[in-house]
Amino acid sequence: MTLAAPEGNLIELRGVRFRRGNFRVFDGLDMAIPKGKVTAVMGPSGTGKTTLLRLITGQLKPDAGSVRVGEYEVPSLSLSRLYEMRRQMGMLFQNGALLTDFSVFENVAFPLREHTRLPDRLIRHIVLTKLHAVGLRGAAELFPGELSGGMNRRVALARAIVMDPDILIYDEPFVGLDPISMGVIVRLIRRLNDALGLTSVVVSHDVRELELVADHSFLLAEGRVVASGAHRELMDEDSPLVRQFMHGEADGPVAYHFPAKDYGDDLFDRGQGPR
Amino acid sequence: MGLIREIGATLVAFLRALGSMAIFLGRLIIYAPAGLLRFRLVVQQVHNTGSLSLAIIMLSGFFVGLVLGLQGFDLLRRFNSENVLGGAVALGLIKELGPVVTALLFAGRAGTALASEIGLMKATDQLSAMEMMAVDPMKRVVLPRFLGGVIAMPFLVAIFTAIGIFGAWMIGVAWMGVDPGVFWSQMQSLVSMDDVREGIFKSIVFGVAASLVAVYEGYTAWPTAEGVGRATTRTVVITAVSVLILDYMITAALL
Numbered sequence: 175m176t177l178a179a180p181e182g183n184l185i186e187l188r189g190v191r192f193r194r195g196n197f198r199v200f201d202g203l204d205m206a207i208p209k210g211k212v213t214a215v216m217g218p219s220g221t222g223k224t225t226l227l228r229l230i231t232g233q234l235k236p237d238a239g240s241v242r243v244g245e246y247e248v249p250s251l252s253l254s255r256l257y258e259m260r261r262q263m264g265m266l267f268q269n270g271a272l273l274t275d276f277s278v279f280e281n282v283a284f285p286l287r288e289h290t291r292l293p294d295r296l297i298r299h300i301v302l303t304k305l306h307a308v309g310l311r312g313a314a315e316l317f318p319g320e321l322s323g324g325m326n327r328r329v330a331l332a333r334a335i336v337m338d339p340d341i342l343i344y345d346e347p348f349v350g351l352d353p354i355s356m357g358v359i360v361r362l363i364r365r366l367n368d369a370l371g372l373t374s375v376v377v378s379h380d381v382r383e384l385e386l387v388a389d390h391s392f393l394l395a396e397g398r399v400v401a402s403g404a405h406r407e408l409m410d411e412d413s414p415l416v417r418q419f420m421h422g423e424a425d426g427p428v429a430y431h432f433p434a435k436d437y438g439d440d441l442f443d444r445g446q447g448p449r
Numbered sequence: 450m451g452l453i454r455e456i457g458a459t460l461v462a463f464l465r466a467l468g469s470m471a472i473f474l475g476r477l478i479i480y481a482p483a484g485l486l487r488f489r490l491v492v493q494q495v496h497n498t499g500s501l502s503l504a505i506i507m508l509s510g511f512f513v514g515l516v517l518g519l520q521g522f523d524l525l526r527r528f529n530s531e532n533v534l535g536g537a538v539a540l541g542l543i544k545e546l547g548p549v550v551t552a553l554l555f556a557g558r559a560g561t562a563l564a565s566e567i568g569l570m571k572a573t574d575q576l577s578a579m580e581m582m583a584v585d586p587m588k589r590v591v592l593p594r595f596l597g598g599v600i601a602m603p604f605l606v607a608i609f610t611a612i613g614i615f616g617a618w619m620i621g622v623a624w625m626g627v628d629p630g631v632f633w634s635q636m637q638s639l640v641s642m643d644d645v646r647e648g649i650f651k652s653i654v655f656g657v658a659a660s661l662v663a664v665y666e667g668y669t670a671w672p673t674a675e676g677v678g679r680a681t682t683r684t685v686v687i688t689a690v691s692v693l694i695l696d697y698m699i700t701a702a703l704l
Binding site (some may be wrong): 260 | 581582
């Protein structure tokens with residue numbers, strides 16, 4: 175099986191339910207991610223964005239519903255099929271997740287050494303090309319600890335594309351970056367997607383950066399997709415929740431305060447007695 | 450009532466941990482042939498764990514030997530039989546002290562390093578990243594470290610025992626004046642091949658136990674700073690207790 179599905183939707187989630195303990199993370203989630211595009215998945219913290227990625231990559235299984243990636247029906251895959259599918263995916267972790275006792279070069283070479291029997295000369299060629307693409311060819315001999323957070327993430331990006339995947343997944347790629355690194359990553363996401371013919375999924379809550387890069391956006395809240403469409407359209411949407419999120423307003427359906435009892439009662443310890 | 454319930458809960462938790470550790474060991478054994486094919490990774494880990502523990506094991510072995518020599522000499526002299534010093538020390542080291550003390554030192558030095566390394570890799574998403582690169586961390590990270598420890602342990606035990614005997618020789622022969630010929634010949638006649646086999650068997654069992662506890666604790670650690678810290682502590686405590694219990698069981702079974 176391959177990911178080379180016909181044009182249309184490369185990733186499809188239908189009626190996905192997932193609960194963690196008593197908390198319903200997803201309750202009938204539907205989502206279709208088109209091939210060849212950059213798709214953004216947004217949502218307030220705690221709406222299960224990372225959980226969604228783990229469902230797509232098969233690290234978690236939904237309680238009900240279907241998760242289809244290319245021709246793979248993810249929840250029912252055997253471990254070897256799952257690994258076969260993942261070989262066609264790249265994922266960028268929030269902190270890069272580089273192997274700390276390998277050099278930058280060996281980190282990028284890692285998937286090649288694990289999955290192929292290419293000669294060293296060819297591996298060197300491929301690795302340096304990918305590092306060059308993220309502008310870090312000169313850092314090949316350094317170790318992850320010697321790099322800044324933004325550079326770590328770029329190395330991880332080079333590693334994620336070294337096997338020439340069809341799908342590239344970004345988990346919060348903009349968190350904790352300075353404006354320059356941020357711009358670099360934004361441009362890289364766009365450029366890699368178009369140059370390598372990828373399908374990119376970007377999970378983030380940075381509305382402004384996504385505006386620069388996303389072709390299509392989903393907004394998650396309360397276990398469902400509450401809005402979807404071109405990013406521009408979402409910015410202009412009128413529903414209160416979408417407005418609150420897209421424009422970062424404190425007041426709206428998503429309460430600023432975590433549910434609590436009455437403020438005065440709590441301060442003066444009335445009603446419930448000492449806790 | 451509360452006390453009984455708590456004891457019961459502790460017991461159930463203990464049995465559950467034991468069971469999941471057994472399943473973990475089962476997976477490692479199933480993967481082991483594939484792991485041995487990638488021998489370079491295993492050799493690297495033998496080198497790693499071995500060189501981590503070698504210095505401390507040599508030093509400890511030497512001093513354990515010195516103490517055994519002194520105490521043994523003092524005790525045997527009361528029965529006018531200081532001539533059997535060599536045999537007595539060798540038996541004690543080969544059958545008991547060598548495997549047990551080496552395993553305890555191994556847990557403190559290499560075991561903690563393994564547990565915290567794997568735990569930290571988990572906490573920093575390195576294991577998840579491997580899974581996403583279609584590389585099974587059980588095979589790539591856990592298995593070579595486990596096999597490395599299992600292979601290194603008998604050699605470390607042998608080194609510990611040999612140096613311990615040398616330490617006892619220094620006390621008995623070089624200092625207290627036991628005849629060297631008698632020292633060695635007593636050792637030769639007293640120590641049978643069965644004793645050596647018992648020591649080797651113990652060193653293998655303890656090697657499996659110490660390495661298993663270390664990689665298991667690291668792999669199942671909570672992915673936080675506190676979790677990794679707790680995993681390292683648990684590695685030492687669980688290894689020490691289980692090695693001593695296993696030692697008793699093996700000794701009783703073989704006697």
